[in-house]
Amino acid sequence: MGLEFMRRALLAALIVGITAPSIGVFLVQRRLALMGDGIGHVAFMGVAAGLFLGTSPVITGIVAASLAGAGIEVLRERGRTASDVALALIFYGGIAGGALLAFKSGESSKVLGYLFGSVLTVNNQELVILGVSGVAVLATVLLWRKELFAVCYDEEVARVSGLSVRRFNFLMALAAAVTVGVTMRVVGILLVSAMLVLPVAIVQQLSNSFRTTLLGSMILGGILGVGGVLLAYRLDTSPGATIVLLAIATFFAAATAAQVLSRKRALPA
Amino acid sequence: MNAATVAELTNVNVALGQQEVLKGLSLTLSPGQFVALLGSNGSGKTTLVRALLGLLTLGSGEIRLFGTPLNRFKEWRRIGYVPQRFGATSGVPATVEEVVLTGRISVARRMRGFSSTDRQAALKALEAMGLADVRKRRVSHLSGGQQQRVLIARALVNEPDFLLLDEPVSSVDLENQELFAQTLERLSDSKASVLLVAHALGAMETLVDRTVVLDQGRVAYDGPPSAEFQDDHAHHHPPGVLHTGGLPRER
Numbered sequence: 001m002g003l004e005f006m007r008r009a010l011l012a013a014l015i016v017g018i019t020a021p022s023i024g025v026f027l028v029q030r031r032l033a034l035m036g037d038g039i040g041h042v043a044f045m046g047v048a049a050g051l052f053l054g055t056s057p058v059i060t061g062i063v064a065a066s067l068a069g070a071g072i073e074v075l076r077e078r079g080r081t082a083s084d085v086a087l088a089l090i091f092y093g094g095i096a097g098g099a100l101l102a103f104k105s106g107e108s109s110k111v112l113g114y115l116f117g118s119v120l121t122v123n124n125q126e127l128v129i130l131g132v133s134g135v136a137v138l139a140t141v142l143l144w145r146k147e148l149f150a151v152c153y154d155e156e157v158a159r160v161s162g163l164s165v166r167r168f169n170f171l172m173a174l175a176a177a178v179t180v181g182v183t184m185r186v187v188g189i190l191l192v193s194a195m196l197v198l199p200v201a202i203v204q205q206l207s208n209s210f211r212t213t214l215l216g217s218m219i220l221g222g223i224l225g226v227g228g229v230l231l232a233y234r235l236d237t238s239p240g241a242t243i244v245l246l247a248i249a250t251f252f253a254a255a256t257a258a259q260v261l262s263r264k265r266a267l268p269a
Numbered sequence: 270m271n272a273a274t275v276a277e278l279t280n281v282n283v284a285l286g287q288q289e290v291l292k293g294l295s296l297t298l299s300p301g302q303f304v305a306l307l308g309s310n311g312s313g314k315t316t317l318v319r320a321l322l323g324l325l326t327l328g329s330g331e332i333r334l335f336g337t338p339l340n341r342f343k344e345w346r347r348i349g350y351v352p353q354r355f356g357a358t359s360g361v362p363a364t365v366e367e368v369v370l371t372g373r374i375s376v377a378r379r380m381r382g383f384s385s386t387d388r389q390a391a392l393k394a395l396e397a398m399g400l401a402d403v404r405k406r407r408v409s410h411l412s413g414g415q416q417q418r419v420l421i422a423r424a425l426v427n428e429p430d431f432l433l434l435d436e437p438v439s440s441v442d443l444e445n446q447e448l449f450a451q452t453l454e455r456l457s458d459s460k461a462s463v464l465l466v467a468h469a470l471g472a473m474e475t476l477v478d479r480t481v482v483l484d485q486g487r488v489a490y491d492g493p494p495s496a497e498f499q500d501d502h503a504h505h506h507p508p509g510v511l512h513t514g515g516l517p518r519e520r
Contacts, residue, residue, distance in 0.1 A: 029361040143380045150371040160322050161375040162345035208407040209364040
């Protein structure tokens with residue numbers, strides 16, 4: 001039995017599992033938890049463009065995601081009201097354009113793999129792209145974590161501290177976009193935000209500090225990624241969906257644990 | 270133009286949307302002064318503070334901090350700012366210490382963690398605010414009054430020369446307001462200049478060197494704290510200044 005594909009799948013799931021929450025934690029902090037979904041819509045068009053042009057859909061997906069991330073950040077900066085409609089145009093333009101290109105490419109059967117992920121088919125070239133992108137995102141987040149935290153926590157005070165808030169917002173949007181690009185290969189475009197957000201949502205129920213939340217959700221993300229792929233192999237289920245459902249189950253377990261703990265704390269000493 | 274001033278506003282106009290909020294406002298703050306900025310809702314207090322910090326674009330006029338025009342001002346570590354609202358009750362947890370450390374961003378080295386010097390400065394600010402015991406606690410688990418002091422500690426962490434506090438007691442109950450007055454008393458012992466935005470002075474009156482009252486974007490009174498500006502129910506002149514009606518809160 002060829003276990004080479006399994007090794008690649010586990011490594012891909014591990015990279016994505018660690019990387020996605022590291023930027024996801026900042027998105028949750030800013031209440032932009034679903035930004036990943038928006039970027040994903042446009043990344044879909046990038047993937048379809050890759051299929052259409054016959055190049056690597058992962059690369060074109062990451063490029064499209066990055067453009068979307070920058071575009072969304074520009075709109076976010078301009079204020080809320082007008083940007084709502086603009087975001088809708090970008091998102092549905094992305095999906096519709098993607099569907100059109102995918103159909104034209106004659107490879108629309110491959111689209112499903114990008115919508116729901118197909119980690120078992122990751123090839124060596126894609127694994128390298130995933131690795132390089134993952135390291136780039138992790139390096140960005142870890143090197144600038146205190147600056148990013150300051151900007152996310154209180155943008156105005158960060159500005160009054162002389163920080164270039166704009167630069168860090170763009171950095172964050174780009175890191176999120178690249179993460180979406182690599183994450184969609186594993187869990188699919190429709191489940192991208194789950195990988196960014198769920199590990200954070202699980203860990204923050206039990207942690208008191210940002211530091212613990214950041215590191216804890218990265219570790220948990222890695223465990224969920226690897227565990228989900230192994231479980232999917234055992235149960236013969238779709239790996240992307242299995243990872244996400246495993247995360248949701250963990251979320252409820254953590255919520256119960258947090259409730260028990262807080263009740264204990266509430267008891268008179 | 271004087272380098273010995275803390276802040277200088279000259280003929281400042283600021284509009285928010287269609288509405289002119291500051292209308293040709295001029296004001297100079299000198300070192301060591303404890304200035305209370307009073308006025309009714311919508312008089313422009315918060316706008317003045319935000320303009321002073323470069324958070325708003327000026328329609329016209331000039332602002333200098335420590336003698337330097339605002340757009341060229343770089344010495345942000347000399348400034349401490351306590352915003353009107355609590356910055357983050359956001360999803361992700363953060364400890365008291367982590368929040369106070371964000372105040373060190375203006376001095377800390379980029380692309381690495383906070384140094385032991387940063388941590389010592391944070392601890393010192395926390396001790397000054399009586400928060401050293403809770404520094405590992407989650408901020409959102411603290412009381413409103415304690416959260417307020419966390420934000421003040423963050424503003425104090427670099428021992429600023431100029432401290433701006435925007436209505437710090439508005440969200441705090443009476444008991445905590447008295448605690449807050451005691452906190453300010455400690456501040457007024459330091460050399461820092463303070464600009465305190467408030468509705469009324471109340472217990473803080475003895476600390477204040479100078480009162481500036483805004484009315485419709487202009488300075489309506491500038492001088493020593495006087496009895497008529499002490500409480501919300503004053504009906505003396507200038508008329509209308511201290512009525513705190515049901516107007517929406519200014520932003």
